[in-house]
Amino acid sequence: MIRVFGLAALGAVLAIVAGALAPAWLVFTMTKAIAFGLVALGIVGLMRGGLVSFGQGLYYCAGAYVSGLLAARFGVSEAALLLLIGAVTGAAAAALVSPLIARYRGIFFAMLTMALSMVLYGVLAKATPIGGTDGFNVPRPSFGGWTPGPESADLALYVVAVVFAAVAAALCRLYYDSGPGLVALAARENELRVEYLGASVFTVTQRNFILAGGLAGLGGALNGMALGHVDPFFSYWTTSGEVVFIAILGGYASAVAVFGAALIVELVRSFSGQYFPESWQLFLGIFLLLVIIFLPRGFGSLWAKRATGAKGAGE
């Protein structure tokens, strides 16, 4: 446990140093990558149980809207508080949905989660008082009562994002390696056997789903603040699909890899958009294909596999 938190703290310090040295545009892209990485981290948790949700946009969007509305209409500006509110909102929404959704598997699970996220999209798109399809703007957050100027605002939010991401990744690591977390891996292999051993697959799925919802809400609140704008597109299925892709690229072997994967996807998309404005989708697609072909278990498998291999040899 101390080792995990130690590693997380070290990673966070390194990430903050990197952020302080990075140019302004990169800081923003890294913040956005962290937000997407958090959502993807939740999907990784589900993937460990053999499930993929194509509707994390719902919890992502719910977190963004609730924290965004509190900031825009009720003057709540404390970044950490808004992030926590986003996480709680996402988790609460997922908890509400989970008894229904945890009964399903495979394609039914994926389709049902996606359908629910599109319901939220439809509702928000018609909600004219909060901007309809155009969404609304979210004011800049403050940090412990301090409202930074435009020069340092990006970096301040990035630092907060890194801290939240490090804590989230560490907690996820501990949970994944704990007994209840490992049951998910077993359920992925054989649900029936898990049930016979006395563990409830339903409970495991529900727990992972609520965790994923909370992480998605956290990511949504973070992205709303970073972008300064939220709109129903947050809940659109393409947003969910993008995050699933990040999760697949990161792979479920590592809790940290998703953040790297998110950053790489953002950078590849941005630069191919820059240099090939008319055909950037082609380049992004080729890149993703190459990763899938050569790293089918994601970036995380680059080091996670080796670690297990070493462990196996030692035993």
Added chain:
Amino acid sequence: MFDVRKRGGIAALLAGAALAFGGAAQAQETFKVGIVTFLSGQAAQSFGVPAWDGGKVLIEAFNNGTAPAPYDKKGFGGMEIVPVVIDEAGGATVQVQEYRNLVQRENVDVVVGYVSSGDCLAIAPVAEELKKFTILYDCGTPRIFEDASYEYVFRTAAHATQDNVGLARYLKAKGVEVSTYAGINQDYAWGHDSWADFTAAMKQVYPEATVSAELFPAFGAGQYGTEISALLQARPDLIHSSLWGGDNQALILQGLPRGLFQRSQVVFSAGDHAMPPLGANYPEGVIVGARGAYGYMAPDTELNRWWTKLYMDAYNVIPVQAPYRMAQALTGLKLAVEKAMEANGGKKPTSEELAAAMKNFSWESPAGLIEMTNGGGHQAIQPIAFGRSMKNDAGEVVLGDIVRFPARCVNPPADMKGIDWINAGFPGAQCD
């Protein structure tokens, strides 16, 4: 010791040379313009691609110095224009990120862009925060300068209020009798806002007329069978639609065989861009708007003749609203840069100097006079025209019966919100 000093001398020499070269480079400075518009997705073929097609030939003409006066200086005040083009697809999330990349990574001097109102709303506060002179060239929502005020953000096209106010005025001017009317508009902000503006304007212009059907098919629905049945059944005198792009074409192609256009007078508030692709299939007698005096309805000026020829020579199709809106942004930007350079002694202007030059500015664009009078001098008003589709002598479907409305006839005064102005009965409108 001697050695070090000698080296110092060389370093100074080098530094001097670098300065000299720097100075030489400055004389041939370039002006980087970030251009953001749809190059993929639903709005690409109707708006984004033709807009950038127009921008491309216009920038080329500016750089070669072949544009007519007052646009005859090379580039922007002698600086070569270097465009950096970005696809607007992906939603506001991606656009905010790409905007930052344009400004902070590519160091563009200005950004011109955004068709989607959602993108405009998201970009404006970011532009303000980064203090970067930014022109919103197309998006329609009045909310941008009605809900907030900005230093660095400008919109060089009138907002959507005029589209439907002008339409109602056109109906009156042409003596179209309307006792019942219906609307078919897309189920997103643009469709709802257009319908709200139109019904409000109709209440003023045709107070007796009643609404017989309000339909809001999904954006990008493509199939309008049920909606057409409902409209045929309601038999309104007039059908209003703000559908654009593929949706607009689909409605036309599906409504034609079922007699939709014979049974009711159809008006398309922003449908001119469907005319070139549909060609001779375009129904006759439809009242069409273009969000400005564009394309078939543009004024017959030397500048417009030059611009139309420039575009048609390159693409063999008449420019409609999208390239005109890009042209009015780029012509305004060119004059604003040159005005700012006159004020600062010929240096490349900063965002602050550009904003000062653009505020309350006015210029002659191919579509007529653009005046930055609203939104504290940041929001343009412009003349608008409407026409009726009809066959010309060559058998092509074009727009005739054209009526042009002056900017102050169809746009709210500077201190009023669009919808309030309509509901108050257009106070202060100058229509002569």
